[in-house]
Amino acid sequence: xxxxxxxxxxxxxxxxxxxxxxxxxxxxxxxxxxxxxxxxxxxxxxxxxxxxxxxxxxxxxxxxxxxxxxxxxxxxxxxxxxxxxxxxxxxxxxxxxxxxxxxxxxxxxx
Amino acid sequence: xxxxxxxxxxxxxxxxxxxxxxxxxxxxxxxxxxxxxxxxxxxxxxxxxxxxxxxxxxxxxxxxxxxxxxxxxxxxxxxxxxxxxxxxxxxxxxxxxxxxxxxxxxxxxxxxxx
Numbered sequence: 526x527x528x529x530x531x532x533x534x535x536x537x538x539x540x541x542x543x544x545x546x547x548x549x550x551x552x553x554x555x556x557x558x559x560x561x562x563x564x565x566x567x568x569x570x571x572x573x574x575x576x577x578x579x580x581x582x583x584x585x586x587x588x589x590x591x592x593x594x595x596x597x598x599x600x601x602x603x604x605x606x607x608x609x610x611x612x613x614x615x616x617x618x619x620x621x622x623x624x625x626x627x628x629x630x631x632x633x634x635x
Numbered sequence: 636x637x638x639x640x641x642x643x644x645x646x647x648x649x650x651x652x653x654x655x656x657x658x659x660x661x662x663x664x665x666x667x668x669x670x671x672x673x674x675x676x677x678x679x680x681x682x683x684x685x686x687x688x689x690x691x692x693x694x695x696x697x698x699x700x701x702x703x704x705x706x707x708x709x710x711x712x713x714x715x716x717x718x719x720x721x722x723x724x725x726x727x728x729x730x731x732x733x734x735x736x737x738x739x740x741x742x743x744x745x746x747x748x749x
């Protein structure tokens with residue numbers, strides 16, 4: 526049984542560009558959450574998707590958007606990238622509350 | 636919103652000693668408290684969790700205690716081993732629908748010296 530998978534593992538972009546990150550949840554999980562983890566910090570909640578809709582959102586600007594597909598996989602899109610968007614982006618899938626994380630996508634904005 | 640404070644930020648122990656990490660939370664409505672272990676360059680791994688209707692939970696060398704009145708919870712690791720070395724994060728869940736939004740502490744770097 527595959528766990529949570531994310532792609533790509535690493536990404537380098539320049540300021541102003543747009544990026545799309547992808548996540549496949551653990552088998553049987555219907556909820557996907559996205560987190561941003563800056564170096565030396567705990568993960569910060571971006572948003573959560575359930576039944577293809579954004580259920581909850583953290584304190585992130587509208588440049589951060591997402592999508593969930595009928596097979597429960599999800600995408601995170603970030604527009605107009607800033608240097609401060611450089612971080613590890615983690616996807617977590619859950620069912621009945623327990624969240625399991627993917628290995629993350631390391632985004633570097635130059 | 637929820638705010639989670641975690642202490643200490645670094646903890647160094649000798650192999651075989653116990654380690655305790657403490658967290659406080661602000662939202663009295665929070666009802667789910669997981670702990671994650673993150674080794675360098677790896678994903679956060681759920682190691683134990685507790686819900687607000689329980690005061691203590693144990694899993695082999697790991698235990699978590701919860702004091703709802705004081706709004707704090709703690710991770711206890713006994714008989715520490717070098718492979719316990721990692722960053723540990725506590726989190727609290729703010730209820731929102733049937734699933735949860737986690738707010739994390741800033742982490743504790745635990746080093747177990749052989």
